[in-house]
Amino acid sequence: MKxxxxxxxxxxxxxxxxxxxxxxAARDLYASAAYEDALTTLTRLHEGESATANAEQxxxxxxxxxxxxGRSVEAQSVAEALLSKNPLLQLDSDASPRIAAMFGDxxxxxxxxxxxxxxxxxxxxxxxxxxxxxxxxxxxxKRMLDEAEKIGxxxxxxxxxxxxxxxxxxxxxAATARAASPATSSPATPSPAAATVAGAAxxxxxxKPAPPLYDRNxxxxxxxxTVRQEIPQIPRELTRTMLATxxxxxxxxxxxxxxxxxxxxxxxxxxxxxxxxxxxxARTWKYRPAMKGTTPVKYLxxxxxxxxxxPSPEPGSQPLTFF
Numbered sequence: 001m002k003x004x005x006x007x008x009x010x011x012x013x014x015x016x017x018x019x020x021x022x023x024x025a026a027r028d029l030y031a032s033a034a035y036e037d038a039l040t041t042l043t044r045l046h047e048g049e050s051a052t053a054n055a056e057q058x059x060x061x062x063x064x065x066x067x068x069x070g071r072s073v074e075a076q077s078v079a080e081a082l083l084s085k086n087p088l089l090q091l092d093s094d095a096s097p098r099i100a101a102m103f104g105d106x107x108x109x110x111x112x113x114x115x116x117x118x119x120x121x122x123x124x125x126x127x128x129x130x131x132x133x134x135x136x137x138x139x140x141x142k143r144m145l146d147e148a149e150k151i152g153x154x155x156x157x158x159x160x161x162x163x164x165x166x167x168x169x170x171x172x173x174a175a176t177a178r179a180a181s182p183a184t185s186s187p188a189t190p191s192p193a194a195a196t197v198a199g200a201a202x203x204x205x206x207x208k209p210a211p212p213l214y215d216r217n218x219x220x221x222x223x224x225x226t227v228r229q230e231i232p233q234i235p236r237e238l239t240r241t242m243l244a245t246x247x248x249x250x251x252x253x254x255x256x257x258x259x260x261x262x263x264x265x266x267x268x269x270x271x272x273x274x275x276x277x278x279x280x281x282a283r284t285w286k287y288r289p290a291m292k293g294t295t296p297v298k299y300l301x302x303x304x305x306x307x308x309x310x311p312s313p314e315p316g317s318q319p320l321t322f323f
Contacts, residue, residue: 023057039065075099084114091103111153118141145162223301227286249304250305251278260286
């Protein structure tokens with residue numbers, strides 16, 4: 001009797017899903033644990049032309065069915081194909097915790113390579129000066145980097161890529177702004193009366209004198225002593241272009257009375273992206289402050305960064321000249 005009732009229930013379910021569209025029918029079959037029948041319908045959809053609009057959802061449920069049937073290797077293969085196309089794929093609510101964990105493992109394994117592939121695509125668009133095409137790629141890439149960090153798939157190489165992506169986004173924004181903005185007109189010359197009023201307004205408040213600033217020309221000041229000063233390694237993506245020739249750039253850091261870097265400026269350009277890395281690193285450097293007698297003072301320190309035409313073996317090993 002029990003078998004008869006089960007068979008009747010399955011017939012009723014099959015009759016009801018027959019009136020639905022194939023994907024909905026397959027989902028209902030999956031929900032009723034009829035995994036083989038659901039998989040048959042989904043495979044037919046996957047192989048047919050009608051699956052194009054719902055291909056992602058069809059393949060999700062194929063993976064669900066395969067996993068439920070114990071065919072884990074096939075389920076992982078489908079998951080890999082899905083995540084390769086859409087690394088930020090959100091699973092349907094029917095996914096069980098075990099299926100979600102399987103997709104999570106696959107995503108974690110694939111994410112570093114997928115990030116690098118997306119980065120190469122965006123960089124190629126920038127090299128072709130197709131900034132409008134590169135910008136959405138970079139936005140999506142930042143979301144991928146956030147996801148990689150969230151799921152524990154991030155590493156030092158991806159951290160470097162994040163800085164490169166930020167730099168490329170600045171470049172694309174600047175290029176887009178230049179293309180969109182009209183030629184700037186020269187500022188109007190203020191009238192004598194306006195200049196007089198402005199000058200009077202500026203002279204009214206008495207500005208507090210700024211603390212004296214010293215540099216290498218000050219004979220009675222002991223320069224700052226380095227505590228921590230590491231030049232970042234050149235990312236692999238920039239090595240070929242940056243190390244083709246010998247280049248020298250001057251970095252200026254303003255060391256305050258506590259030995260912290262108050263300001264950092266690149267006076268020459270090595271590479272727009274690498275310059276960002278250097279400036280970000282410089283703001284974390286630490287010194288024993290410059291001393292004028294027994295008093296710590298601000299000091300403008302100049303550092304020559306020399307790229308010597310070959311890759312550096314380890315971080316911070318680029319030749320430096322201090323003056």
